[in-house]
Amino acid sequence: MIEIETVEHIVIAVIVFLILFNVYLNYNKIENDTINEILKNWAYNKYFFITFLWGVLGGHFFLGSPRPVFGSNWWLPVILVIIIGIILIFLGNKLERTDVLKRRYQLLLLISGVLYGHFFWSQRHIPDISFPWMQP
Amino acid sequence: MQTISKYLNDQKFIKKVQYTLIVLFILLIALDIYLALDKTNNNTISNIIQNYADSGLFVLTYFWGALAANIFFTRKSPQLISPLAGTVIVIAIAILMILFNIEPQLSNIWADIKYNLSVYSVSMTLGLFVGLIFWRQEHKQPYIEIDNHQ
Numbered sequence: 001m002i003e004i005e006t007v008e009h010i011v012i013a014v015i016v017f018l019i020l021f022n023v024y025l026n027y028n029k030i031e032n033d034t035i036n037e038i039l040k041n042w043a044y045n046k047y048f049f050i051t052f053l054w055g056v057l058g059g060h061f062f063l064g065s066p067r068p069v070f071g072s073n074w075w076l077p078v079i080l081v082i083i084i085g086i087i088l089i090f091l092g093n094k095l096e097r098t099d100v101l102k103r104r105y106q107l108l109l110l111i112s113g114v115l116y117g118h119f120f121w122s123q124r125h126i127p128d129i130s131f132p133w134m135q136p
Numbered sequence: 137m138q139t140i141s142k143y144l145n146d147q148k149f150i151k152k153v154q155y156t157l158i159v160l161f162i163l164l165i166a167l168d169i170y171l172a173l174d175k176t177n178n179n180t181i182s183n184i185i186q187n188y189a190d191s192g193l194f195v196l197t198y199f200w201g202a203l204a205a206n207i208f209f210t211r212k213s214p215q216l217i218s219p220l221a222g223t224v225i226v227i228a229i230a231i232l233m234i235l236f237n238i239e240p241q242l243s244n245i246w247a248d249i250k251y252n253l254s255v256y257s258v259s260m261t262l263g264l265f266v267g268l269i270f271w272r273q274e275h276k277q278p279y280i281e282i283d284n285h286q
Contacts, residue, residue, distance in 0.1 A: 030146045031146060062254060066252055
C-alpha cells in the first residue's frame with residue numbers, strides 16, 4: 001500500500017534529482033553528457049521510438065478526444081502502443097551507429113505520437129472510466 | 137591521441153549516465169504497474185501527473201513542449217543565444233505564467249470556444265515554439281567523426 005502523497009513525493013524527488021544531476025553534468029569536465037544531449041543523440045539514432053513515446057505521453061496525459069476510437073476496450077491501445085514501440089525499436093536497430101535521422105522524421109514521429117495519444121489512448125476520454133479491478 | 141583518449145574516457149562516463157537513465161525509467165514503470173494493481177485507487181504516477189495539470193500546473197504542459205523542441209528538433213542554423221540564456225528564458229516564461237496565473241483565465245476563454253480540445257494544447261504549442269526559438273541543440277552528433285576514423 002503506497003499512499004498518493006508518497007507517490008507525489010517520489011515523482012517530485014525524481015524530477016529534482018534529474019534537474020540537479022543535469023546541472024552537474026552540464027558543468028563537469030566531460031562533454032556531451034547532459035541528459036538532453038544523450039536523449040537527443042538517442043532519438044536521432046537507433047532509439048527514435050523515444051520521440052513517438054514523448055508524443056504519445058503528451059496526448060495521453062494532456063489531450064484526449066471525448067470518446068476513444070476503440071470504445072471501452074481500454075486495453076487495446078495499451079497493447080497496440082507496446083507493439084508499435086517494439087516495431088520502432090526493431091527498425092531503429094537496423095540503423096548504423098553513425099546514422100543521423102532527418103528532422104522531418106522527428107516531426108512525423110512526434111505528431112503521430114500526439115495523435116495516437118489524443119484519439120486512441122488518453123486519460124481524458126471519459127472522466128470516470130472504471131477498470132475491472134476498481135469495481136466495488 | 138589526447139583527444140581520442142579523452143573521447144574514450146568521456147564515452148565511459150556517458151555510458152554510466154545512460155545506464156542511470158535507463159534504470160530510473162524501468163524503476164518508474166515498475167512502480168507505476170505496481171501502483172495500478174495495488175488496492176489504493178488513483179495513486180499511479182499517471183494519475184498524479186494528471187492531477188498536477190488539473191490543479192494549475194499549466195507549466196508542466198509548457199515544459200512538455202519546450203523539452204520536445206530541445207530534444208527532438210535540432211538546429212542547423214547559427215545559434216541565436218547561448219544555451220544558458222535559452223534555459224533562463226524558457227524558465228522565466230514558466231515563472232511568468234505562474235505569477236500571472238494564466239491557467240484559469242485561459243481556461244475560461246477556452247471553455248467558451250469548445251473545440252473538444254483540451255486547453256493544454258495551447259501551453260504545449262507555446263512551449264514547443266518557445267523551445268524552437270530559444271532552446272534547440274546543435275544538429276551534429278559529436279562522436280561521429282572520431283568513430284569514422286577508428
